[in-house]
Amino acid sequence: MSFKEQSGIDIDQLIFGISQISQMLNVSPRQLRYWEKRGYIRSLAQKDGQTRQYNAKAVVRIVGIKHFLDEGYTLAAAADKVTKFAQQQKMLHDFVGQRFQGVTEIAGQPALDFGHLADQHLYGVMQQGRAEFKLRQD
Amino acid sequence: MSFKEQSGIDIDQLIFGISQISQMLNVSPRQLRYWEKRGYIRSLAQKDGQTRQYNAKAVVRIVGIKHFLDEGYTLAAAADKVTKFAQQQKMLHDFVGQRFQGVTEIAGQPALDFGHLADQHLYGVMQQGRAEFKLRQD
DNA sequence: CCAATGTTGTCAAATAGCTTGACAATGATA
DNA sequence: TATCATTGTCAAGCTATTTGACAACATTGG
Numbered sequence: 351m352s353f354k355e356q357s358g359i360d361i362d363q364l365i366f367g368i369s370q371i372s373q374m375l376n377v378s379p380r381q382l383r384y385w386e387k388r389g390y391i392r393s394l395a396q397k398d399g400q401t402r403q404y405n406a407k408a409v410v411r412i413v414g415i416k417h418f419l420d421e422g423y424t425l426a427a428a429a430d431k432v433t434k435f436a437q438q439q440k441m442l443h444d445f446v447g448q449r450f451q452g453v454t455e456i457a458g459q460p461a462l463d464f465g466h467l468a469d470q471h472l473y474g475v476m477q478q479g480r481a482e483f484k485l486r487q488d
Numbered sequence: 489m490s491f492k493e494q495s496g497i498d499i500d501q502l503i504f505g506i507s508q509i510s511q512m513l514n515v516s517p518r519q520l521r522y523w524e525k526r527g528y529i530r531s532l533a534q535k536d537g538q539t540r541q542y543n544a545k546a547v548v549r550i551v552g553i554k555h556f557l558d559e560g561y562t563l564a565a566a567a568d569k570v571t572k573f574a575q576q577q578k579m580l581h582d583f584v585g586q587r588f589q590g591v592t593e594i595a596g597q598p599a600l601d602f603g604h605l606a607d608q609h610l611y612g613v614m615q616q617g618r619a620e621f622k623l624r625q626d
Numbered sequence: 627c628c629a630a631t632g633t634t635g636t637c638a639a640a641t642a643g644c645t646t647g648a649c650a651a652t653g654a655t656a
Numbered sequence: 657t658a659t660c661a662t663t664g665t666c667a668a669g670c671t672a673t674t675t676g677a678c679a680a681c682a683t684t685g686g
Contacts, residue, residue: 356553358555359512359513359547359548359551363512364502364503364504364508364512365504365508365511365512366502366503366504366508367504367505367507367508367643367644368643368644369505369643369644370502370503370504370505370508370541373503374497374501374502374503378637378663378664379645380662380663380665381662381663381666383645383646384661384662384663385662388662390639390660395530398645398646399644399645399646399669399670399671400644400645400670400671400672401644401645401671401672402644402645403508409495409497410495410497413495413496413497417496424654424659424661424662425661425662453617455616458597459597460614460617476598478593479591479598505672505673506671506674507670507673514653516634517673517674518633518634518635518636519633519634521674521675522634523631523633526632526633536674536675537629537640537641537642537673537674537675538642538673538674539642539643539672539673539674540673540674562633562683563632563633564632566631594639598664
């Protein structure tokens with residue numbers, strides 16, 4: 351059961367303050383401000399002098415940057431890696447969102463319907479815990 | 489893909505400030521402090537005068553209380569309902585955690601193994617999208 | 627109906643926490 | 657070696673939170 355289902359809270363609506371981020375992720379406020387100034391991360395828009403707030407998307411970016419920094423990457427390289435990863439995730443999400451037609455059945459087993467491919471139909475099934483694509487006639 | 493899997497962040501380690509909670513959940517800081525004083529919610533322990541912080545568990549409680557308040561329940565009743573719900577969720581979680589023995593196969597289909605019952609074996613299977621218990625000889 | 631209690635808003639004073647800018651230290655880079 | 661990148665730290669000023677108090681209003685028990 352996901353956090354959202356259990357709590358009714360959408361993760362994208364979560365908001366964090368700078369000290370919470372700092373505690374949770376073990377990143378100093380100085381780093382967060384510097385990274386923001388250099389354009390590597392964004393905080394929610396606030397008027398000048400007001401306190402920074404961050405959404406879940408920013409948190410994920412910060413975790414990622416921190417991770418790659420700890421692995422020895424430079425800040426710019428770390429931020430770049432995170433951006434690319436996020437882009438890939440978004441592409442995957444969008445792609446699957448477009449192709450996924452729902453769940454149907456093949457031989458009595460649930461199958462993910464991914465629509466047409468080469469005059470046939472593409473399905474995804476779990477077999478012995480392994481994800482397998484299947485091509486079938488319509 | 490869950491938030492944790494995608495981000496590497498454990499939801500239970502999330503921390504929020506009072507104004508973030510207030511914004512996210514549309515509950516006033518006054519309410520949060522009052523609810524806490526009356527023992528309906530808890531903030532993370534801070535020394536006197538320091539700012540309150542809340543974890544995800546508190547957030548879920550607050551959402552719940554707010555929900556039942558909006559439905560017309562009194563504060564005490566709302567908090568009570570949330571507590572009972574949380575207890576039920578915990579019981580369910582613990583129970584399943586104890587009984588679940590892993591995934592095996594029945595007739596080539598994945599089956600949740602729930603161990604012994606009445607000299608037989610209890611399984612859970614998905615059939616046409618419906619969750620069904622099955623008793624089988626070992 | 628009345629007094630007591632529950633719940634929330636608001637205000638004020640004190641202070642905890644954040645912001646910005648600056649200087650310094652360190653390490654990497656051209 | 658000079659420059660840039662990254663982070664720490666400090667100070668002054670401002671923002672946000674805390675606590676306590678008073679008020680308003682609804683609800684409840686007698």
